[in-house]
Amino acid sequence: MALPRFSIRPGSPDLARLVQDRLQKVQEGFPALCPSTLNELQVVADKLSAIAEVCQAVTKRLEADGSRQDAAAAFEQIKQALEWTEFLEEATISPLPTQRLLLFRAHRQRARDEPGLYSSLTTEVVLNEHYKKGKTVEEFLNAFGRHLGKTELEKQTSRRSTPDFTSTSSRLEWTLHLTGRKSQERSEQAAAGPVSFVVFDFQALNAAPDINVFRASDVLDYLDKNGKSGLIPQQYQQWARNCDEYILMGRGVEKAVVQVVPWSELRWIPIINDQFCNAYTLKIYERFRDNSVDRQVETELGQVCKTVLESAISIAGREADDVELVQLMVELITARGMWFWGIRTTISDADIRNGCDAILQDRLAVKMGQLCL
Numbered sequence: 001m002a003l004p005r006f007s008i009r010p011g012s013p014d015l016a017r018l019v020q021d022r023l024q025k026v027q028e029g030f031p032a033l034c035p036s037t038l039n040e041l042q043v044v045a046d047k048l049s050a051i052a053e054v055c056q057a058v059t060k061r062l063e064a065d066g067s068r069q070d071a072a073a074a075f076e077q078i079k080q081a082l083e084w085t086e087f088l089e090e091a092t093i094s095p096l097p098t099q100r101l102l103l104f105r106a107h108r109q110r111a112r113d114e115p116g117l118y119s120s121l122t123t124e125v126v127l128n129e130h131y132k133k134g135k136t137v138e139e140f141l142n143a144f145g146r147h148l149g150k151t152e153l154e155k156q157t158s159r160r161s162t163p164d165f166t167s168t169s170s171r172l173e174w175t176l177h178l179t180g181r182k183s184q185e186r187s188e189q190a191a192a193g194p195v196s197f198v199v200f201d202f203q204a205l206n207a208a209p210d211i212n213v214f215r216a217s218d219v220l221d222y223l224d225k226n227g228k229s230g231l232i233p234q235q236y237q238q239w240a241r242n243c244d245e246y247i248l249m250g251r252g253v254e255k256a257v258v259q260v261v262p263w264s265e266l267r268w269i270p271i272i273n274d275q276f277c278n279a280y281t282l283k284i285y286e287r288f289r290d291n292s293v294d295r296q297v298e299t300e301l302g303q304v305c306k307t308v309l310e311s312a313i314s315i316a317g318r319e320a321d322d323v324e325l326v327q328l329m330v331e332l333i334t335a336r337g338m339w340f341w342g343i344r345t346t347i348s349d350a351d352i353r354n355g356c357d358a359i360l361q362d363r364l365a366v367k368m369g370q371l372c373l
Helices: 015-027 038-065 071-091 129-134 137-148 150-157 172-188 202-207 216-225 234-242 274-278 282-292 301-319 323-335 349-372
Strands: 102-108 165-169 195-201 211-215 245-250 257-262
Touching: 015 038, 015 071, 038 071, 071 129, 071 137, 071 216, 102 172, 102 202, 137 150, 137 165, 137 216, 137 234, 137 245, 165 172, 172 195, 172 274, 172 282, 172 323, 195 202, 202 211, 211 216, 216 234, 216 245, 234 245, 257 301, 274 282, 301 323, 301 349, 323 349
Parallel strands: none
Antiparallel strands: 102 165, 102 195, 165 245, 195 257, 211 245
16 A cells, blocks of 8 residues: 655754654663664664554555645654553553452542432543544643642632542552541532542443543653653642642543442441541541550450451442452551551461451351341
8 A cells, every 4th residue: 555645844853863763762771772682682673673564554544534644743653552552551450450450439429410320510522543643642731730739729629620630549448548538628618519538440431441640659750851840839749749639531431330339338437537527637647646646555356357357348338249349458458567557466467357257257157047047
């Protein structure tokens, strides 16, 4: 198939130089600043192949358009396509987690939303070829940065906007605290609609064709590596790293929702105390906790397991019969250590998890026995 006919302008950009620069960046990633093993050479060959595929795809698309293109315009499209390829290679989550990963969100529901169901409040823009053709990577990163600072910007301007992204976090305790804080703010403002704790399944999100999931730290590392960290204010970057923020972009994220639990059903679960609810940040909470909880009172294994398991079941909500989900909630609760929740014990986290598993298995056996009757 013949390539499109280009009319060359004097001083047109050099495609060979663009390819060379891309390969140079690949080589700089090797310890010896150039491929020294067969595997490293294969990396360069794969990169060269990917560059060729991008160039071919752009020129074929221009040919299919049927319009005469000049070399400079074609070069700009190739450059933009290569930038997207490079960005997505570096910012896409890799390797994927082998264990089930849950993502959490403190979600303000509208008064008209159906209780227990998640309703997306985004534009549902999909990061597809049409999007990448119309926006540069830098434009995407600017929008990404504005989203990381969305709450702060809305406070400054008193205006709410419809975002392209959905914020989530892998940190259970951080999102529980944020859910409580948002609920308190909602009450003070006498705003309609509850605040709910939403649980997403990362694997389901990642498998969806119209959804992209970005770990904020990966995107920020890309900026650092490429000398572009100034695109996003450091304060926004720090917030995103502190909560291990994951950003969802696309259409149909509600299909990956595992659970939606109103804060009213979580406020009084055993692991949440008054200090947790009243503190503006988790750092302040830990100071409140240290000043108010008696470190001398030891909690025995049975009570600790009951506290953790009841909390895990409440967070699992209507999915509480899913033993694996409850076990995962137990792991997340114990991951910070029991003192984080204001529970003084010398019992190991492993023993607590084993104790919770034993109780779960006993309950499951009772249910099975009742079904047999």
